Amino acid sequence: MSAPEPITSYLAQRAEEINAWLDRLVPSETIPPQQLHCAMRYSLFAGGKRLRPALVLATGEAFGASTESLMPAACAIEMIHTYSLIHDDLPAMDNDDLRRGRPTCHKKFGEATAILAGDALLTHAFRVLSDDRGMKIDPARQVRVIREIATAADTVDALIGGQMADIEGEGKPTDAATLEYIHRSKTGAMIRASVVTGAIIAGASDDSVEEVRAYGSAIGLAFQIADDILDVTSTSEQLGKTAGKDMAALKATYPAIHGLESSHARARELVEEAVRIAARLGVASGVLEEIARFIIARRS
Amino acid sequence: MSAPEPITSYLAQRAEEINAWLDRLVPSETIPPQQLHCAMRYSLFAGGKRLRPALVLATGEAFGASTESLMPAACAIEMIHTYSLIHDDLPAMDNDDLRRGRPTCHKKFGEATAILAGDALLTHAFRVLSDDRGMKIDPARQVRVIREIATAADTVDALIGGQMADIEGEGKPTDAATLEYIHRSKTGAMIRASVVTGAIIAGASDDSVEEVRAYGSAIGLAFQIADDILDVTSTSEQLGKTAGKDMAALKATYPAIHGLESSHARARELVEEAVRIAARLGVASGVLEEIARFIIARRS
Numbered sequence: 001m002s003a004p005e006p007i008t009s010y011l012a013q014r015a016e017e018i019n020a021w022l023d024r025l026v027p028s029e030t031i032p033p034q035q036l037h038c039a040m041r042y043s044l045f046a047g048g049k050r051l052r053p054a055l056v057l058a059t060g061e062a063f064g065a066s067t068e069s070l071m072p073a074a075c076a077i078e079m080i081h082t083y084s085l086i087h088d089d090l091p092a093m094d095n096d097d098l099r100r101g102r103p104t105c106h107k108k109f110g111e112a113t114a115i116l117a118g119d120a121l122l123t124h125a126f127r128v129l130s131d132d133r134g135m136k137i138d139p140a141r142q143v144r145v146i147r148e149i150a151t152a153a154d155t156v157d158a159l160i161g162g163q164m165a166d167i168e169g170e171g172k173p174t175d176a177a178t179l180e181y182i183h184r185s186k187t188g189a190m191i192r193a194s195v196v197t198g199a200i201i202a203g204a205s206d207d208s209v210e211e212v213r214a215y216g217s218a219i220g221l222a223f224q225i226a227d228d229i230l231d232v233t234s235t236s237e238q239l240g241k242t243a244g245k246d247m248a249a250l251k252a253t254y255p256a257i258h259g260l261e262s263s264h265a266r267a268r269e270l271v272e273e274a275v276r277i278a279a280r281l282g283v284a285s286g287v288l289e290e291i292a293r294f295i296i297a298r299r300s
Numbered sequence: 301m302s303a304p305e306p307i308t309s310y311l312a313q314r315a316e317e318i319n320a321w322l323d324r325l326v327p328s329e330t331i332p333p334q335q336l337h338c339a340m341r342y343s344l345f346a347g348g349k350r351l352r353p354a355l356v357l358a359t360g361e362a363f364g365a366s367t368e369s370l371m372p373a374a375c376a377i378e379m380i381h382t383y384s385l386i387h388d389d390l391p392a393m394d395n396d397d398l399r400r401g402r403p404t405c406h407k408k409f410g411e412a413t414a415i416l417a418g419d420a421l422l423t424h425a426f427r428v429l430s431d432d433r434g435m436k437i438d439p440a441r442q443v444r445v446i447r448e449i450a451t452a453a454d455t456v457d458a459l460i461g462g463q464m465a466d467i468e469g470e471g472k473p474t475d476a477a478t479l480e481y482i483h484r485s486k487t488g489a490m491i492r493a494s495v496v497t498g499a500i501i502a503g504a505s506d507d508s509v510e511e512v513r514a515y516g517s518a519i520g521l522a523f524q525i526a527d528d529i530l531d532v533t534s535t536s537e538q539l540g541k542t543a544g545k546d547m548a549a550l551k552a553t554y555p556a557i558h559g560l561e562s563s564h565a566r567a568r569e570l571v572e573e574a575v576r577i578a579a580r581l582g583v584a585s586g587v588l589e590e591i592a593r594f595i596i597a598r599r600s
Contacts, residue, residue, distance in 0.1 A: 027456055033464040036455055087419060092411035111392035112467050115415065119387060119422065120460045126426045127450035130443050139439035143430050146446060150427035155336055156327055160420045164333040167412050 007290040014057055015050040021071045022078065025128050039109040039117035040124075044082050046100045049298075051223075051291075052194040053078045058291060059198030059212060062283045072134035073145055073197050076125035080153050081190060083121035086114055088163060126150070137201055145200050152193035162186025166251070174252030180221075182252070187227070188220030195288075208281060215277040219292050222270035225263055226296045228253035232260065234299070267296045307590040314357055315350040321371045322378065325428050339409040339417035340424075344382050346400045349598075351523075351591075352494040353378045358591060359498030359512060362583045372434035373445055373497050376425035380453050381490060383421035386414055388463060422453070437501055445500050452493035462486025466551065474552030480521075482552070487527070488520030495588075508581060515577040519592050522570035525563055526596045528553035532560065534599070567596045 022044060029038045053074035060070040089096040089104040091111065096104050106114035128134065129146050137145075155161040162185030169178060195216040199209045232255050254263045274292040278285040322344060329338045353374035360370040389396040389404040391411065396404050406414035428434065429446045437445075455461040462485030469478060495516040499509045532555050554563045574592040578585040 031456060033455060033461050033468070035468065036461065036464045040455075083419075087415055090415065092415060113464070115387055115390065115392060116460055116464050116467075119383075119418075120455045122419065122422060123450060123453045123460065124455065126446065127454050130447035130450055132443065132447065139443045143432065143439045143442050143446075146426065146443075147430035147432065150423060150430055153423045154427050155333060155340075155420045155424065156331060160416055160423060161333045161336065164336045164413070164416050167416075168333070168335065 007287075007294045010287065010290070011049065011051070011054055011294070014054045017067070018050045018053045018057075018071070018074060018078065019045065022075050025072065025075050026079070026124065035109070035113060036116055036120060039105055039113045040121055042108060043086050043099075043105045043117065044079065044121065046102055048078070048082070048100065050078060052081055052190060055191065055194040055216075055291065056198040056201075058287045059195040060202045061198075062281070062285055062288060063199055063202030063204045063208070064283075065198065065202035069135050069137060070198060070201055072128050072131060073149070073201060074194075076128045077149060077190065077194050077197065079121040079125040079128070080149070080159075083118040083125075084153075084159055084163070084190075086118040086121070090114060093163075093167065122153070135201060141200060141203070145197050148193050148196050148200065152189040157181075157185050158189045159186060162189070170251055174257070176257050179252045179254065179257055183221055183224040183254075184217070187224040188217060191220035191223060192216035211277055211281055215274050215281075215288065215292075218270045218274035218277065219295050222267045222274065222292070223295045225254045225267040225270070226298065228255055229260065229263055229267070230299070232256075271296055307587075307594045310587065310590070311349065311351070311354055311594070314354045315348075317367070318350045318353045318357075318371070318374060318378065319345065322375050325372065325375050326379070326424065335409070335413060336416055336420060339405055339413045340421055342408060343386050343399075343405045343417065344379065344421070346402055348378070348382070348400065350378060352381055352490060355491065355494040355516075355591065356498040356501075358587045359495040360502045361498075362581070362585055362588060363499055363502030363504045363508070364583075365498065365502035369435050369437060370498060370501055372428050372431060373449070373501060374494075376428045377449060377490065377494050377497065379421040379425040379428070380449070380459075383418040383425075384453075384459055384463070384490075386418040386421070390414060393463075393467060426450070435501060437503075441500060441503070445497050448493050448496050448500065452489040457481075457485050458489045459486060462489070470551055474557070476557050479552045479554065479557055483521055483524040483554075484517070487524040488517060491520035491523060492516035511577055511581055515574050515581075515588065515592075518570045518574035518577065519595050522567045522574065522592070523595045525554045525567040525570070526598065528555055529560065529563055529567070530599070532556075571596055 026040060026044060027037045029041060031037060056074035056077060057067060057070050061067065085099060086105045088094050089099055090106055097107050098104065105117055126146065129149065135142055151158060153159045162182050165178065165182045166186055192213055195212045196209055199212040231253060258266065271292045275289045278288040278292065326340060326344060327337045329341060331337060356374035356377060357367060357370050361367065385399060386405045388394050389399055390406055397407050398404065405417055426446065429449065435442055451458060453459045462482050465478065465482045466486055492513055495512045496509055499512040504512065531553060558566065571592045575589045578588040578592065
């Protein structure tokens with residue numbers, strides 16, 4: 001399976017726009033503390049796919065929001081995603097030397113700077129989200145966006161909780177329920193928050209926001225299953241990170257528990273579910289359907 | 301010099317109230333991931349003075365805000381303060397074994413959990429700040445509070461920037477200007493944000509908010525100079541952390557650069573400035589004046 005041309009072009013185009021906004025929203029390397037801003041930018045501009053911010057844009061625009069009103073939140077979510085990668089790679093955590101084909105942040109800048117660069121990207125995300133000139137939306141809606149994102153990045157059924165469970169489970173046998181919890185929390189919560197954020201900024205109805213959340217849940221889990229499959233079936237060169245790493249660390253993966261065939265089938269099911277939800281949103285949902293299909297067709 | 305009875309009783313009383321709110325606002329140790337919530341609470345309830353949240357309350361109440369409306373932001377600021385202590389103590393940073401007389405978070409729970417506990421306290425602070433039931437204030441004002449706090453915890457002339465400069469300066473000769481930058485950023489920014497937050501929640505005028513900010517700047521620097529003096533003149537037992545640590549690490553301190561006498565004099569000057577500013581705020585400012593005096597009279 002390989003992704004159809006239109007959606008990869010769409011995502012490449014959105015990534016360029018997002019990169020330009022990220023460049024404006026993060027302090028320059030010439031502003032003190034220079035070394036810290038340098039490390040933040042090194043990890044932020046390491047060639048990420050920008051899937052989460054693209055989801056904010058695609059969802060928000062489907063519901064009629066302007067790109068400008070969506071970009072600050074889209075970029076804030078990418079900053080939070082990048083902080084989580086920097087901290088996950090640390091020696092005390094996954095101890096990874098390679099990320100997107102380059103030395104990880106602590107390999108390049110040292111551990112102290114990497115810890116602070118992660119802290120800074122997380123903090124700066126909330127600085128951007130609370131800006132008074134950025135989103136130009138009703139403050140009540142802005143507070144709701146901040147709440148959605150903070151909740152998804154928090155500990156309970158959320159980003160940090162998932163990472164903690166992932167670390168605690170290393171080297172131990174993990175059951176299917178625990179693995180699903182880790183996936184839904186560690187990857188799922190922020191992907192869900194991305195689409196929900198787009199819908200809230202656009203002023204979608206509460207019912208629509210919940211439909212969008214269900215779409216996000218489905219693609220979030222599909223994304224992580226696809227990631228697990230790629231870890232098993234790809235080379236390090238294709239991934240830009242160490243392949244087979246999860247297996248080597250005895251980390252639970254979807255294929256390890258359910259087998260490769262079932263994993264593919266489950267990912268396809270989730271994508272079809274997401275496509276059905278998107279189709280009944282009552283808005284032009286073509287891009288959301290394409291992104292759902294892309295999630296399991298990608299090669300890295 | 302020792303602090304007069306009334307203000308220490310006042311602070312002890314506020315600390316009790318703040319602890320009760322913190323206990324409600326941070327997930328219980330029985331909720332997964334239990335180990336992480338355990339670590340967050342271990343560091344949060346380690347007997348801190350609660351100076352920053354007390355400043356939120358004292359300032360906000362002086363301008364007429366209710367305690368209930370101030371508590372979520374007061375507690376969020378204490379969470380951010382605690383996250384910064386946990387990360388500063390890490391082996392890659394200051395490598396401290398002792399904090400407030402107990403093993404530091406990473407000594408007790410391991411490095412991975414300590415990194416995540418810090419991340420979680422920072423994130424949860426913004427979750428609390430964006431709650432829709434907590435502050436019960438106008439959303440525009442709520443966004444402004446989040447922006448003030450995120451700005452103070454960020455990199456430019458702020459918490460993380462100060463910590464970065466502090467680490468970069470270790471073992472090198474530091475000039476007076478750099479030291480003042482570190483102090484104003486690392487400690488000063490969050491103390492300033494504490495009083496400003498109280499004033500904003502209370503709906504103080506923009507002019508009053510700026511007066512309050514000047515008060516916060518003065519006590520923030522006085523606080524750090526007093527800290528440097530205590531590091532030089534106290535025992536580890538009195539401090540509950542390793543005394544003489546800054547000297548041993550060749551970290552720049554106020555007494556090392558300006559001498560002990562001048563340091564005392566400068567701290568007294570700053571406190572007198574703060575008292576003058578507080579007195580002309582046009583509100584009942586007795587507590588703010590007493591806290592300013594306490595800042596340099598404390599013994600730990």
